[in-house]
Amino acid sequence: MTDNAAASAAPSPIAGQAASRAAVVAAALELFAEQGFDQTSVEQIAQAAGVSRSTFFRQFGGKDDVVFTDHEVLIDRLRAFLAQPHRDPWAAVCEASLLVYSHFAADPELARRRYAVVRGVPALRDREIVTVFRYERLFDEYLRSSLPGLDPLDAVGFSALITAIHNHVLRRLIRGPKKVPASVLRAALDDARRRFGVLPDGEADAAADDVVVAVFPRSMPSAELARRLRERLDD
Template sequence: MSETSSPSSARNAVVAAALDLFARQGFESTSVDQIAQAAGISRSTFFRQFGGKDDVVFADHEVLLDQLREYLAGEHANPWEAVCEASMQVYRHFAADPELARRRYAVVRGVPALRDREIVTVFRYERLFDEYLRSALPGLDPLDAVGFAALVTAVHNHVLRQLLRGPKKVPASVLRRALDDALVRFGVDNGAHEEADDDLVVAVFPRRMPPAELARRLQSEL
């Protein structure tokens, strides 16, 4: 690797080298020394950047989770939509290099310990969305926060698996349509009520809309 390469590209090169080795000779049979040699870095640099063999497989998720925390910490007019956009950011990342994502998926599927860690990682996204909604919508029923976080995570994973399991491209628009449908089904889409121009505000809300979201929308109109 050249000294002019960016930190992210350098990390990606290490991840790609590790996944290539895992695919060719197996996860358990691949040593950290072999990964470091293939990536052109020292053993100590590898441990400083990643920590271990399993960490290199999930390195992207650690970066993404940090990015989503920063994104959700900002101001968002619609917290429900912010969660959907966070999901889109994750998908766009993996869709940008589907071949690398598919190699990672194949390695994880073949190692039970990595599959277990993958389950934990998915839950971390879901918990992040859940905690954000509770913070952004005071008084929100915890079941509504958990339900929507789980719905977005499940929809995201369903579309992502289509990308990972097949050779065809699955554009981000597929996930966007699915998330739009999730917003409608949960009763929190932006088009759920009609606006009036005079002093009388008439709004129609789905019965399934969480009370905290209903209160938020009424407050924004009055």
């Protein structure tokens, strides 16, 4: 085997770290379900996951961080995703929501165990509220920076709506035994954009002419109207 082949066959350090963290999360959630969150110690989690206590604290700051570690990773992913160029900022926010949903839908049983733990511990429920707000604030800040002149009420209103829809569909997945495909969330997000007046309606391409006539919903935010007009005039 060549050196290059051996290197490609060996697991990457990043993949190994991710697998180790996943093992700790799975072990912790199982112990929380069996013994209760408050009754489970860090030492027990580390022993069940096959890691040292010091390794646990390098990976997580505490027991509650084990429960919310996926959100920390996802928020970083969304921040990087939204930092990329997007032709339609409203659609980008919806795609970000779908990225989060797809992550949890990939392993609904793990998501259900996490939800059961959070639901039973008041301190974790409080942190969950703060975590949800972090997603909403990320969307809000992105829309304001992407659409100069956007009314702050439109930015926060759309961000809150998308976050609420996402959480509603995710709860349907977590609380029920059946799978809820991402298409259910996508349809709901499209409906939200339609109600908000920012869903493209498949207008026919306007002929190149000196006059452009466009019809927009009255509910469409003025900043989005201006963006679409600029886009049409630049075509």
